[in-house]
Amino acid sequence: MSTLEPYANWLAEKYDNLPHGKYVTLFVRRQAESEVIFRTEGSGEDLSKELTFAGRANKEQLSRVVISKRKQTAVERRTGRELLREHGFLFFDGATRQGKEEDRCGLNRNKPCAICADCMIYGYAVGGGGAQKSRVMTDDAFSVLPANMITGKRTFNAPYDNGTMRDPVTGDASHSIQADPYVKPGAVFLDMETLKDVTPDELRYVLGNLLRTRRYGAISSRLGKMSNTLLGVVFSDCELFSNLELTQEVYDRLKAQAPDGDLSFPLDSEAVDAVAKAAIDSLWNEVVGRKHRLPDAEVTALVGEVGDVFADADKVKALLERLSGLYS
Ligand SMILES: [Zn+2]
Structure with missing residues (x-):
């Protein structure tokens, strides 16, 4: 039996475009695993x-x-679209299942197909045409520790046309020094992704994208690695608290635990996870509405189930097929 089966009432049975007030919040620890640049490289921004x-x-x-909310979901939806493309579940402009390759559903090409899982879950808009509001709601994520503890700056001499530090005409050394600020490996961000009115399969798809996305930051060859760890799942009939409140509650608790009251970088991720779960418990009481939190063992089981699906091409295909069936 699927972990989600007993929670059918908290999830949508099928897709429709009316709001039903069924929320699933995924709590995530995002941790940098290498130097991550969130701005265009070499821009000095x-x-x-x-x-x-x-x-x-x-x-x-x-x-x-x-980390801006757009930066998080943009990369995660690309992860999902790779699978949709591979298995032939990205359709064509005009919501058709057949057409010319150049009319296939594309991000930023103003050609959403309006019937694929990506369009229908993460949303789309066409000029003068239809739109689907994203059912994956995110918020800016904040570092637990202050910027000065988790960032560094890499300086380099900007190369000339010929790729060297010497002017190809004059032979002079480059004087143009650029600095790229980056987030250090080990930096921790706490984040919630709130899914609205999704079916169990839509939840599996979004969770799969979240757990399988490992590269964030500026779109270039040097995207940094980050890992996402699912800390909790909450069903509710309203939105919960904010990322900032959660981050601040975690900060207070870590600080209270620190031997001399001083936090140091890097934080121990196990300690962060334990404190984050306690922080959710404490903020929980301030949420006015019906809500249910999955026990830790079920969160682990759910991650295992989603892992099983995405490890097996046939299971992935079956999932994508069921999803596409929701919108036709
Ligand atoms: Zn589409």
Whole structure:
């Protein structure tokens, strides 16, 4: 039996375009596994930062690195689209299943097919035509630790046309120094992805994309590696709290646990996970609405089930087939 079966009432049975107030929130620890650049490389642009209160109790001000919500889902939906493309489940402009290759559903080409799993789950809009609001809602994610602890700057001399540091005409050394700020490996961000009115299969698809996406940041050859760990799953009839509240609650708790009251980089991810689960429990009481949290053992089982599906091409194909059946 699937882990999700007892929770059928919290999920949609089939797709329709009316709001039903069925929310599933996935709690994720996103952790950098290499140097991650979130801005265009070599642009000299700084990372996005926000001045925030350190904690909910601790009113010290802290500059935190922010991963914008768009940067998170854009890469995850690409992960899913690769599978849809591979198995022939990206359809054609005009919501048809046959057409010319150049009219196949494409991101940023103003040619959404409006009937594939990607269009229908992550949303699409066409100028003058139809639209589907994304049913995957995200929020900016904040670093647990302050920006100055989790970032570094790599400086380099900008190369000339010939790819060297010497001017090909004059032979002079390059004086153009550029600096790319990056997030250090080990940096931790806490994040919630809230899915609205999704069926069990749609949930599996989004969770698969989340767990299988390992590269984030600027779109270039040097995308950084990040890992996503599912910390919790909550069903509810309303949205929960914000990423910032969760991050601040975690900060307070880690700080209270630190031997001398000082947090140091890198954080122990096991400690972060334990504290994040306790923080969810504590923020939980402030949510006004019906809600149910999956026990940890079921979260583990769900990740295992989704892993089984995505490890098997036939199971993936069957999942994508069932999804496509939802929208036709
Ligand atoms: Zn599509």
